[in-house]
Amino acid sequence: MNAITDLSKLCLHTITTKPWDITTSAKKFAAAGIKGITIWRDEVQNKDLAQIRRMLVDLDLQVVSLCRGGFYPSTSAEKRRLAIDDNRYAIDLAHALGAPMMVMVCGADPGQPLNISRAQIAEGIAACLDHAAAAGVKLTIEPLHPMYAAERSAINTLAQANDMAESFKSPWVGIAVDVYHVWWDDNLEEEIKRCGHNGNLSAFHICDWKSPTLDMLNDRGLMGEGCIDLKKIRGWVEAAGFNGFNEVEIFSDIYWKQDQDIFLAKIIEAYKNHV
Amino acid sequence: MNAITDLSKLCLHTITTKPWDITTSAKKFAAAGIKGITIWRDEVQNKDLAQIRRMLVDLDLQVVSLCRGGFYPSTSAEKRRLAIDDNRYAIDLAHALGAPMMVMVCGADPGQPLNISRAQIAEGIAACLDHAAAAGVKLTIEPLHPMYAAERSAINTLAQANDMAESFKSPWVGIAVDVYHVWWDDNLEEEIKRCGHNGNLSAFHICDWKSPTLDMLNDRGLMGEGCIDLKKIRGWVEAAGFNGFNEVEIFSDIYWKQDQDIFLAKIIEAYKNHV
Numbered sequence: 001m002n003a004i005t006d007l008s009k010l011c012l013h014t015i016t017t018k019p020w021d022i023t024t025s026a027k028k029f030a031a032a033g034i035k036g037i038t039i040w041r042d043e044v045q046n047k048d049l050a051q052i053r054r055m056l057v058d059l060d061l062q063v064v065s066l067c068r069g070g071f072y073p074s075t076s077a078e079k080r081r082l083a084i085d086d087n088r089y090a091i092d093l094a095h096a097l098g099a100p101m102m103v104m105v106c107g108a109d110p111g112q113p114l115n116i117s118r119a120q121i122a123e124g125i126a127a128c129l130d131h132a133a134a135a136g137v138k139l140t141i142e143p144l145h146p147m148y149a150a151e152r153s154a155i156n157t158l159a160q161a162n163d164m165a166e167s168f169k170s171p172w173v174g175i176a177v178d179v180y181h182v183w184w185d186d187n188l189e190e191e192i193k194r195c196g197h198n199g200n201l202s203a204f205h206i207c208d209w210k211s212p213t214l215d216m217l218n219d220r221g222l223m224g225e226g227c228i229d230l231k232k233i234r235g236w237v238e239a240a241g242f243n244g245f246n247e248v249e250i251f252s253d254i255y256w257k258q259d260q261d262i263f264l265a266k267i268i269e270a271y272k273n274h275v
Numbered sequence: 276m277n278a279i280t281d282l283s284k285l286c287l288h289t290i291t292t293k294p295w296d297i298t299t300s301a302k303k304f305a306a307a308g309i310k311g312i313t314i315w316r317d318e319v320q321n322k323d324l325a326q327i328r329r330m331l332v333d334l335d336l337q338v339v340s341l342c343r344g345g346f347y348p349s350t351s352a353e354k355r356r357l358a359i360d361d362n363r364y365a366i367d368l369a370h371a372l373g374a375p376m377m378v379m380v381c382g383a384d385p386g387q388p389l390n391i392s393r394a395q396i397a398e399g400i401a402a403c404l405d406h407a408a409a410a411g412v413k414l415t416i417e418p419l420h421p422m423y424a425a426e427r428s429a430i431n432t433l434a435q436a437n438d439m440a441e442s443f444k445s446p447w448v449g450i451a452v453d454v455y456h457v458w459w460d461d462n463l464e465e466e467i468k469r470c471g472h473n474g475n476l477s478a479f480h481i482c483d484w485k486s487p488t489l490d491m492l493n494d495r496g497l498m499g500e501g502c503i504d505l506k507k508i509r510g511w512v513e514a515a516g517f518n519g520f521n522e523v524e525i526f527s528d529i530y531w532k533q534d535q536d537i538f539l540a541k542i543i544e545a546y547k548n549h550v
Contacts, residue, residue: 110486110502114459147422149459150486150502156459184389184424184431211385211425216491227385227425 001235004246010271011036011064011245013205014043017260022052030059032264036245037061039097041068041090049096056098064245065140065176065203066094070104072124073117073154080120083107084127091128094137101138101202103176108154117154122164125173133172140202141165142176147216158182158191165200174202177237178249180220183209183228189236196240204237206230206275207250218253222266224274234275246275276510279521285546286311286339286520288480289318292535297327305334307539311520312336314372316343316365324371331373339520340415340451340478341369345379347399348392348429355395358382359402366403369412376413376477378451383429392429397439400448408447415477416440417451420459422491433457433466440475449477452512453524455495458484458503464511471515479512481505481550482525493528497541499549509550521550 012034014025022043029037037056044052056063069090074080087104094102104125108117125139132139143161144153155161161175175195182188195201208226213219223230234246248267255263287309289300297318304312312331319327331338344365349355362379369377379400383392400414407414418436419428430436436450450470457463470476483501488494498505509521523542530538 113504114461145422146420146459147488147491150484150488157461160461184421186389186432186435209425213422213425213491216422216488229388 001238004275007033008035009246010034011247013038013249015040016248016250018256019260026059030061036064038064038247039066053098063097063099065101065103066099067103068105069102071107073107073109073120075109075111084124087128088131091132091135091137095135101140103140103142106153106155108151110150114154138172138174140174140176143181145181162194166198175200176203178205179228179233180207192236192240201240201242205247205249218251220250220252223270230275276513279550282308283310284521285309286522288313288524290315291523291525293531294535301334305336311339313339314341328373338372338374340376340378341374342378343380344377346382348382348384348395350384350386359399362403363406366407366410366412370410376415378415378417381428381430383426385425389429413447413449415449415451418456420456437469441473450475451478453480454503454508455482467511467515476515476517480522480524493526495525495527498545505550
């Protein structure tokens with residue numbers, strides 16, 4: 001594994017600089033020399049997508065993914081149908097923005113067992129697959145930390161994501177490995193290898209796990225301020241054949257309150273030193 | 276699996292009724308017909324242990340365990356030595372109270388990889404084992420939810436706890452299965468079976484996982500108010516040969532603020548209906 005010497009593989013998720021709108025984020029990222037951008041869906045809702053896409057092209061920013069689809073499971077059949085409609089709509093959004101993939105928080109319903117939620121996720125993805133293929137948008141399964149098993153995702157380990165992705169045997173299904181969700185897993189190296197070997201390793205998300213963590217959703221750390229061995233995990237991901245962007249995704253009430261220009265500089269510094 | 280019809284297998288952890296001191300808890304539990312008690316270590320610190328023990332015998336309360344030992348790992352060798360001393364002291368406390376086991380939150384140090392912390396846990400348990408055997412106190416490994424991996428326990432699945440317990444081949448090492456920590460695990464049934472088969476299934480802790488969960492430490496739910504299928508898991512535990520107490524352990528800022536007599540009545544009601 002090589003040390004990181006430039007920003008050519010750095011992608012920023014727009015949620016990381018949440019106080020900025022999409023235009024500000026894009027301009028600031030490009031000015032800082034960042035080459036990739038992932039777009040939080042809420043930030044482009046009801047906006048002129050063609051215009052945003054032109055701006056991103058002009059700024060030489062590659063759209064890495066649209067975030068997020070998913071949330072397929074429900075005890076209500078009607079809600080499951082609506083979720084599929086919503087995912088098809090999000091695939092269209094991704095296509096319009098030139099995003100080659102849509103990252104999915106797959107969902108879970110606390111009113112039913114996790115294996116039922118997983119079966120409904122498989123059904124939901126299957127129902128969206130033709131639409132995704134036609135749009136040229138990969139459906140990317142992101143396994144979520146087990147602390148989100150009740151209502152955010154019934155896919156809580158990379159092994160489960162691998163099982164799910166492999167069941168489709170499709171170039172339009174992939175996996176996003178986010179260190180925040182999987183760092184604790186003692187099967188991680190082996191499952192990353194498996195993921196790459198089967199052609200499913202589509203995205204790599206980075207941040208850090210702070211100790212203590214003050215909030216279950218919005219207290220992620222900047223790379224280097226927590227306990228995740230990012231260099232080791234990046235090594236595993238690259239050994240498994242991944243050569244895409246290293247994508248910074250930090251949900252943080254603390255950082256969102258700070259000056260975002262200073263935060264952006266900190267991110268770049270942390271990226272060079274700790275990834 | 277049989278439905279629960281009486282309180283003969285109900286144990287309450289004193290942390291559940293934290294606002295009560297040990298004497299109040301014991302008297303209230305016994306008056307309610309509860310037969311087992313687990314004692315939070317902080318509540319007997321610097322008290323007359325012989326007197327507490329006599330009171331528990333008089334009240335016909337069986338001491339199920341002392342909680343807690345552990346916290347073995349540290350990047351500092353000196354702190355690891357102190358942790359071993361502290362565990363030996365806690366074993367003496369358990370012995371003085373007539374507790375046949377000490378439940379361990381095994382620990383982790385965010386400054387080092389999880390596998391190093393696990394190796395230090397194994398060393399710590401090994402260093403306490405003779406002392407535990409002499410005292411007749413079982414050292415009980417409790418796997419903790421992965422959200423506690425950074426600083427509370429590097430043992431985050433029942434599979435890891437089984438590996439650890441089996442490595443000792445000792446009647447003085449066992450495992451506590453707490454539904455809060457393991458409910459999300461898709462290998463749970465199989466690992467409970469393995470745990471029982473190897474004679475390591477020593478304790479069964481119950482509560483519920485609320486959705487949403489507001490606090491990572493102190494927002495556990497009363498049985499039935501969350502998404503854990505308690506009847507199913509109790510079935511697995513009993514099928515694996517466990518016939519000990521069903522131990523209620525609820526850390527909850529919300530319930531601790533309420534009238535504890537009313538809360539105790541709710542626990543008994545929830546135990547009869549949802550376990």
